Amino acid sequence: MRGKITIYDIAKKLNITAATVSRALNNNPKISEATRKKVLAMANEMHYEQNKLALALKSGKSNTVGVVVPFIDRNFFSSIIRGIEEELYPKGYHVIICQSQEDEKKELKNFNALLNAQIDGLMVSVSKNTKNFDHFDHVLQKKVPIIFFDRKVDMKGVSTVTLDDFQAGYEATKHLIVNGSKRIAHLSGDWALDIYQRRMAGYKQALVDHNIKCPKGYVVKGQSDIHAGKKAVKKLMKLNPRPDAIFSASDFAALGAIQQLKEMGLRIPEDVKVVGFSNEPFTKFMELPITTVDQSPMKMGKMAAEVFLEQVKNTKVLLEKSVVIEPKLKIRKSSL
Amino acid sequence: MRGKITIYDIAKKLNITAATVSRALNNNPKISEATRKKVLAMANEMHYEQNKLALALKSGKSNTVGVVVPFIDRNFFSSIIRGIEEELYPKGYHVIICQSQEDEKKELKNFNALLNAQIDGLMVSVSKNTKNFDHFDHVLQKKVPIIFFDRKVDMKGVSTVTLDDFQAGYEATKHLIVNGSKRIAHLSGDWALDIYQRRMAGYKQALVDHNIKCPKGYVVKGQSDIHAGKKAVKKLMKLNPRPDAIFSASDFAALGAIQQLKEMGLRIPEDVKVVGFSNEPFTKFMELPITTVDQSPMKMGKMAAEVFLEQVKNTKVLLEKSVVIEPKLKIRKSSL
DNA sequence: TTGTAGGCGTTATCAT
DNA sequence: ATGATAACGCCTACAA
Numbered sequence: 001m002r003g004k005i006t007i008y009d010i011a012k013k014l015n016i017t018a019a020t021v022s023r024a025l026n027n028n029p030k031i032s033e034a035t036r037k038k039v040l041a042m043a044n045e046m047h048y049e050q051n052k053l054a055l056a057l058k059s060g061k062s063n064t065v066g067v068v069v070p071f072i073d074r075n076f077f078s079s080i081i082r083g084i085e086e087e088l089y090p091k092g093y094h095v096i097i098c099q100s101q102e103d104e105k106k107e108l109k110n111f112n113a114l115l116n117a118q119i120d121g122l123m124v125s126v127s128k129n130t131k132n133f134d135h136f137d138h139v140l141q142k143k144v145p146i147i148f149f150d151r152k153v154d155m156k157g158v159s160t161v162t163l164d165d166f167q168a169g170y171e172a173t174k175h176l177i178v179n180g181s182k183r184i185a186h187l188s189g190d191w192a193l194d195i196y197q198r199r200m201a202g203y204k205q206a207l208v209d210h211n212i213k214c215p216k217g218y219v220v221k222g223q224s225d226i227h228a229g230k231k232a233v234k235k236l237m238k239l240n241p242r243p244d245a246i247f248s249a250s251d252f253a254a255l256g257a258i259q260q261l262k263e264m265g266l267r268i269p270e271d272v273k274v275v276g277f278s279n280e281p282f283t284k285f286m287e288l289p290i291t292t293v294d295q296s297p298m299k300m301g302k303m304a305a306e307v308f309l310e311q312v313k314n315t316k317v318l319l320e321k322s323v324v325i326e327p328k329l330k331i332r333k334s335s336l
Numbered sequence: 337m338r339g340k341i342t343i344y345d346i347a348k349k350l351n352i353t354a355a356t357v358s359r360a361l362n363n364n365p366k367i368s369e370a371t372r373k374k375v376l377a378m379a380n381e382m383h384y385e386q387n388k389l390a391l392a393l394k395s396g397k398s399n400t401v402g403v404v405v406p407f408i409d410r411n412f413f414s415s416i417i418r419g420i421e422e423e424l425y426p427k428g429y430h431v432i433i434c435q436s437q438e439d440e441k442k443e444l445k446n447f448n449a450l451l452n453a454q455i456d457g458l459m460v461s462v463s464k465n466t467k468n469f470d471h472f473d474h475v476l477q478k479k480v481p482i483i484f485f486d487r488k489v490d491m492k493g494v495s496t497v498t499l500d501d502f503q504a505g506y507e508a509t510k511h512l513i514v515n516g517s518k519r520i521a522h523l524s525g526d527w528a529l530d531i532y533q534r535r536m537a538g539y540k541q542a543l544v545d546h547n548i549k550c551p552k553g554y555v556v557k558g559q560s561d562i563h564a565g566k567k568a569v570k571k572l573m574k575l576n577p578r579p580d581a582i583f584s585a586s587d588f589a590a591l592g593a594i595q596q597l598k599e600m601g602l603r604i605p606e607d608v609k610v611v612g613f614s615n616e617p618f619t620k621f622m623e624l625p626i627t628t629v630d631q632s633p634m635k636m637g638k639m640a641a642e643v644f645l646e647q648v649k650n651t652k653v654l655l656e657k658s659v660v661i662e663p664k665l666k667i668r669k670s671s672l
Numbered sequence: 673t674t675g676t677a678g679g680c681g682t683t684a685t686c687a688t
Numbered sequence: 689a690t691g692a693t694a695a696c697g698c699c700t701a702c703a704a
Contacts, residue, residue, distance in 0.1 A: 007697075017674070018675095018699095019676080022699060023673095026699080028700095031674080049451060049452055051452070052454065053696090056680095059698085062389060073414040073634075079409045082409040085435055089449075095432065096431065281616075282617055285591055285618045354682080354683095358681095358682065368690090391681080393696050394681080673704105676703075683694100687691080
């Protein structure tokens with residue numbers, strides 16, 4: 001029913017054997033130029049197309065990688081996937097997408113399904129609710145290489161591609177300091193994710209390096225959404241002294257913060273400067289464009305793909321590469 | 337090297353044959369309850385996992401669908417893919433993602449690669465530069481069902497999931513009329529895509545139905561980006577009489593229009609009302625939230641997946657289903 | 673240079 | 689109820 005024609009069909013037409021056809025098609029040197037040409041011509045004429053499935057079964061390589069992200073429709077993740085796809089497609093790899101939906105159980109199921117599909121590699125950004133990491137070991141046991149991007153698990157035998165979140169936090173904060181802010185608050189995210197811890201660490205280090213205090217209550221932990229940003233600002237502005245700048249570890253929280261500040265009659269950036277994180281598309285489009293940290297997600301995806309390709313080239317040893325991407329501060333009006 | 341344990345391994349341990357193991361694992365009735373339990377227990381103990389590749393080769397079904405979109409990192413498309421994935425994953429299907437990058441040749445290559453991978457179905461939103469449609473026929477010849485979403489090709493034997501773009505254009509325009517606009521301009525998109533033609537048709541019909549004229553120059557064709565929106569407004573505002581409202585077939589063009597209007601000192605919505613299209617995330621976040629048409633992309637993805645599932649259930653006939661999704665006007669400040 | 677044969681892991685069709 | 693065997697499409701020793 002499907003892509004009917006096989007190497008056997010070609011062989012029959014040419015009165016040769018399937019093995020010979022295979023050799024011709026695979027540029028195997030052990031074949032005469034004459035028959036190769038005949039085979040190639042016939043294959044073309046019959047519209048032969050190789051069945052990758054059979055090849056995969058035979059070779060143990062499926063030429064497919066699995067990508068697991070919390071949600072595919074977040075700009076950050078879809079940009080990463082774009083990077084992965086564009087890097088891997090020319091090399092003959094397919095990209096299978098799965099969503100963990102920030103759920104450990106779904107993540108585990110994704111892994112098993114992908115393992116069953118005989119993927120050649122797994123690229124994953126860990127769900128934030130994942131506490132148990134056995135399924136990662138399980139993948140490694142099957143000799144399937146893992147490449148983490150952005151959110152990683154500390155374990156042996158894996159590679160990672162991450163942003164230098166410490167540096168990002170540091171630079172964002174330093175930028176505020178340099179522009180005159182003296183009392184800088186920080187909206188942090190879910191501490192289950194170390195990216196938020198590192199961003200905060202960068203923030204704190206910048207304060208220390210510039211002899212600026214971080215009064216009690218200046219660091220607010222919350223979700224990375226608009227509502228959390230508003231809530232945080234309500235708290236922060238009751239403080240005495242109140243902050244004159246906010247570094248948010250998320251653009252959405254930064255947006256909420258801005259909305260709340262405006263509602264309170266505070267001007268941005270005059271009264272309070274704001275810096276967000278992720279360079280979400282909307283930050284650029286606002287009437288008041290928001291300063292933010294660009295994570296180069298497409299590049300992250302491309303790097304992850306490159307590390308994978310390097311890994312499959314040398315299947316003997318498990319690579320343990322750690323690629324760290326430099327953050328890029330996008331300075332806009334909200335902080336000037 | 338890979339998922340070593342096969343049904344043969346289980347068979348050996350149990351001194352039975354692989355066929356029996358297979359039967360036990362597949363709930364085949366021709367087997368005793370006793371052996372079934374033994375097999376299941378052993379399979380569990382040995383952490384057996386079915387090799388989908390072998391199954392796929394044997395059965396001719398890969399349990400994989402290919403999805404081809406212009407770019408994965410556009411909110412509209414990634415939301416659709418999310419819908420597809422969430423609908424198909426529970427049914428045991430994998431989703432392979434490809435990007436055509438609005439390029440006919442890449443689209444063709446994507447198709448061939450997916451065909452080689454023995455996909456069970458193809459879901460595609462056509463590249464806007466595709467003029468030749470042979471590769472679609474080619475897919476159909478291989479008995480692989482095609483489901484178009486959003487951008488379709490008119491051909492036999494395929495199913496489609498689209499937005500009612502005419503209705504969307506009609507409602508958006510009517511909304512402006514009802515709110516007092518008398519001179520409504522339209523920013524259209526690339527006419528190679530029929531979605532833009534239909535949006536415009538809806539716009540024109542609404543004008544006719546309400547006895548409103550469409551003066552020359554009131555319809556501006558351009559790209560669907562910020563720059564095009566600005567450019568169009570510069571032209572439009574030179575017209576006499578100048579428009580008091582703009583219905584843009586794209587949110588980005590609408591944004592550009594708004595930026596340009598402001599630059600010209602015109603107030604929105606007082607002087608000019610604006611309606612966009614797609615419900616891009618940023619439209620909601622602006623200080624001046626933009627009225628726009630929501631296309632329910634996640635639902636579109638889910639519907640496409642459902643049509644596919646229906647198709648594979650009945651492999652005898654090629655379904656020719658046409659699902660039309662109702663647009664939802666999101667009324668915000670830019671048009672009130 | 674080409675053919676033969678076996679195997680990748682599974683299921684389905686015969687027998688038994 | 690279970691076993692033996694062939695087949696899915698391809699590749700690759702090994703033999704000729």
